Amino acid sequence: MSKPVAERPAVDWRALGERAAAGRGADRGEALAVLAAPDEAILQVLDAAFRPRLRFCGRAVSLHVIENAKSGDCTEDCAFCSQSAAAATGAPVRPLEDVETILAGARRAGELGAVRYCIVASGRGPDPATVDRICEAARRIRAESPIAICASLGLVSSDEARRLAEAGVNRYNHNLETSAAHYARVCGTHGYADRLRTLANARAAGLELCCGGLVGMGETDADRVDLALAIREAGADSVPVNFLDPRPGTPLAGRPRLSPVACLRILCMFRLVLPEREIRIAGGREACLGALQPLALFAANSMFTEGYLTTGGQGIARDRALIEDAGFTVGAILA
Ligand code: SF4
DSSP, X not given: OOOOGGGSOOOOHHXXXXXXXXXXXXXXXXXXXXXXXXGGGHXXXXXXXXXXXHHHHTTEEEEEEEEEXXXXXXXXXXXXXXXXXXXXXXXXOBOOOOHXXXXXXXXXXXXXXXXXXXXXXXXXXXXXXXHHHHHHHHHHHHHHOOOEEEEEOSSOOHHHHHHXXXXXXXXXXOOXXXXXXXXXXXXXXXXXXXXXXXXXXXXXXXXXXXXXXXXOSSOOHHHXXXXXXXXXXXXXXXXXXXXXXXXXXXXXXXXXXXXXXXHHHHHHHHHHHXXXXXXXXXXXXXXXXXXXXXXXXXXXXXXXXSOOSSSOOSOHHHHHHHHHHTTOEESOOXX
């Protein structure tokens, strides 16, 4: 239950937003205050988040399209994931797509107006054949399209990251998912340090970093703030914020969804902690934000369209209407 307004310390939301717009990200206390804001203050919190959003990203919303290039049968035990072999979810199990199929997905993403094509493969990390094929696909895409390429293949070595960069992949996705303190409740087969090492390997190879997390897994507000601070510390360029839409058959199947207003507070917190970065509304957008999706664009400047790895979305037509009706434009970051 939220605390009565009278017990809360007063927050100067406008000043917080202006500091962020000047490039000074929120500190831990300020970020916790955002998450503790009462529902009736949500418009003020959104106004604060909109100041850096407008300063650094204008009114642009960059669309990203995911290609689930290899699905299911994963050895890892991430509690939220329907692709873990440990979960009885009925999620599709498919081997790695061939190069032509990945290439066709990139063409379709370009036709939809996406600025980035995200090639995702399930698993702890890629085997040599997977790296070979993703590199070949990246070279083919680079040769015919300006679309930016992100790869998300699990844990990677410095050599694997270097090969991806040389082939034309320009960003690597690897989420921290939650705070270091909460992580053991989410995954037992690999650790936070493994994830940080992959981020360092990708950065050392010259790849941009896409690193975000998943909220709604039973973590506290402090865990959410620690996640945002860890992402800032890792130097992420792009931050996907996923909202748990519990999948039947996973260990988190029974968890309630976050409320739409709670999702807005979390997006505002990420924007204010990471004012200059790309903040993406990721999985669970439609399910958790519902009718409040347009308000989320005042904090976030990016979203996936046409669905996620194992769940569908509301489709490009509704996404474009959502963006344009709210006064934003489809396009890349302006600054
Ligand atoms: S490593 Fe990736 S695919 Fe495997 S269970 Fe975890 S999130 Fe799912």
